[in-house]
Amino acid sequence: MIPLRDNTRSRTFPMVNISLIAINFIVFFKEISISNDALSQLTLTYGLIPARVASGLAAGAPFLSLAAPFITAMFLHANWLHIIGNMLYLWIFGDNVEDRVGHLPYLFFYLGVGVAGSITYIIASPGSQVPIIGASGAIAGILGAYFILYPKAKVLTLLPLLFFITLVEIPAIWFLLLWFGMQVLNGFTTSLAADSVAWWAHIGGFVTGAALIKLFAADSERFKVQ
Numbered sequence: 001m002i003p004l005r006d007n008t009r010s011r012t013f014p015m016v017n018i019s020l021i022a023i024n025f026i027v028f029f030k031e032i033s034i035s036n037d038a039l040s041q042l043t044l045t046y047g048l049i050p051a052r053v054a055s056g057l058a059a060g061a062p063f064l065s066l067a068a069p070f071i072t073a074m075f076l077h078a079n080w081l082h083i084i085g086n087m088l089y090l091w092i093f094g095d096n097v098e099d100r101v102g103h104l105p106y107l108f109f110y111l112g113v114g115v116a117g118s119i120t121y122i123i124a125s126p127g128s129q130v131p132i133i134g135a136s137g138a139i140a141g142i143l144g145a146y147f148i149l150y151p152k153a154k155v156l157t158l159l160p161l162l163f164f165i166t167l168v169e170i171p172a173i174w175f176l177l178l179w180f181g182m183q184v185l186n187g188f189t190t191s192l193a194a195d196s197v198a199w200w201a202h203i204g205g206f207v208t209g210a211a212l213i214k215l216f217a218a219d220s221e222r223f224k225v226q
Contacts, residue, residue, distance in 0.1 A: 001179070002158040003092050006172065008150050014095035016103045020110065021087050024135060027075045028083050046072035047131025048118055054126035070115045076133035086135045092155070093146045094139075100149055101216040109216045113141020113209045120204020124187075137201035140183070144209025145216075147176040180206050 031039055048069040056066045077083035098106040117137020146153075151173035159168050183206065187199035 001160075001175075003089065003175065004156045004158055004167075006092055006096070006150075006153050006155050007169075008096050008153045010095045010099040012099050012103075014098045016107050016110075017090065017094040017098050020094070020107075020135075021090055024075055024077065024083060024087060028077050031076065043076060043131050043133060047076060047133045048073040048122075049131050050122040050125055050128040053122055067115075070118050071111060073118065073131070073133050074111070074114045074135050074138055077135070078133060082134060086139055089139050090135065090142065094142050096150060096153075097142050097145045097213075101145075101213070105216045109145070109209075109212070110138050110142065113144070113205045113212070114138030116208035117141065117198075117201035117203075117205030121198045121201040124200040132198045132201065134198075136198065137205035140202040140205030141209030143176055143179065144206040144211075145213040146172060147180075147206075148210050148213050 031042065034042070046069060053066050053069075057063065077086065094106075094110075097109070101109060114135065114137045117140055118132065121132060121137070151171070153172040154169040155172050155175045157168055157170050157175060159166050159170075180203075183199050183202040186197070187203050190197075190199065
């Protein structure tokens, strides 16, 4: 299920959304330009390691002293499929959310829901030594916001059906419910230790985005569900 575009046009230029996409690609190009050893060190330094955070908090370290990887991890990606998939979703859904809440609030919203997604994963797997990287938690929060703001929008979707692939317009509310349902199903049925996808970061980001989007609306006039 691959979204290609939605039918909701933004009234403002999505400068923050485009900047986030550009920064993610710039960082990724840096990642693929260095050696494997250097990349491993980069991931260990700037990725988010749940056990490191959990042990730091247990030892009494203030959260702010452990906070940097919550942000830096959002801009690291494992491979081309990882970053293209994430940036496609951000490109399609992020501009409309930015249009609704305003540029600066959108930046804080994006980073905040990304942190919330990471915290959810740490709660689910506090002993994990594997760094979590990627913008998926933040983007899940954007999807949660879009779910609340634009439930009647249509999403043009590339949909595989058995041996065929078809294009279909799906109401955003059903597209996003299906997407979220898949995250929940995978979150409850796959092993946290063995899986390479942080499903619980997606779940936490989506729920937080849906719950908090009204707080980030620029004003009551601009916040009209449609």
